[in-house]
Amino acid sequence: MKQLLYSLDPENFGGLQEKYTDYAKSKIVVVPIPFDSTACSSPGQRFGPEALISASAGLELYDEEIDFEVHKEGICTTEHMECVRANVEENNLRIKKILQEFLDDGKFVVTLGGDHSITYGILSAFAGQSKLKPFSILQLDAHADVATDAEGSKYTHACVMRRAREDFTDSIVQVGLRSVSKEEIEYNKENIFLAIDLRKNFEAKIPEIIARLKHENVYITFDVDALDPSEMPATGTPEPGGLHYYDVLALLKAVCKEKNVIGFDCVELMPLPGNDAPNTVAAKIIYKLLGYKFKFLK
Ligand SMILES: [Mn+2]
DSSP states (O other): OGGGOOOOOOSSTTOOOGGGTOTTTOSEEEEEEOOOTTOOSOOOGGGHHHHHHHHHTTSOSSBTTTTBOGGGGOEEEOOOOOOOTTOHHHHHHHHHHHHHHHHHTTOEEEEEESSTTHHHHHHHHHHTOGGGOSEEEEEEOSSOOOOSOBTTBSSSTTTHHHHHHHHTOSOEEEEEEOSOOHHHHHHTGGGEEEHHHHSSOHHHHHHHHHHHOOSSEEEEEEEGGGBOTTTOOOBSSOOSSOBOHHHHHHHHHHHHHHSEEEEEEEEOBOOBTTBOHHHHHHHHHHHHHHHHHHHTOO
16 A cells, blocks of 8 residues: 555755755755845746745755766755735845844855845845855846835835945846846946847856856845746746757856856746646756756865
């Protein structure tokens, strides 16, 4: 009778057995933040973390590209954060407090969103770590997210990168933008790589992108709407003409080889009922990025 029954995959990033998820032994900590109160056109990003974790359980753990199994470094997925839905600033303070502890313990912290507003809270935790500073930010996104304020707040997902530049770093490199105003381009001109300029030969542009990252330490914020909607329809503000899976991987791999990646987030996944493929796309990019980070550890 027993052999006719089976267990579901454990609920953690990678669907890993317990021996790979112990906090003390894990080099990587994955923190789910189901917050979407600042999403404008379509909410639902609060279901992103759960969908990413669920999709990740189906991933092959061996990365044939780099001959590496990053899960053996230990990946501890925490409980989901109890979000403060009515107050984005309070929510960010809570994120900071939680992440601070994992960073103090020397963990490599990956955050699963949630809308892009959470990146401010995440960055405030990273900025509190003197050993990680100064850092540049590599932002993969369809939008610049540099509004002065939006809908009565300075901390929505539309403002997050302007706040980041004011409060945390003088170096933000934005890749994949294609729904962007003239003023937004002006704001960070030398450090913007528009999707239209990347479409012909993405890989040839990678050295230029890396050269624009001023600091050795690099934080990566990956807004899934950077991807083309044909590969990533599951997001609140999809834009045509986006980046492609292998291009994104090539960039992430190069950054991990040449810089010290200090952490990253994946935001704005808005799962679509009945179509789990985009969740797998995002989960796999996260897993691949972890592999690159630890394979090419500096
Ligand atoms: Mn964004």
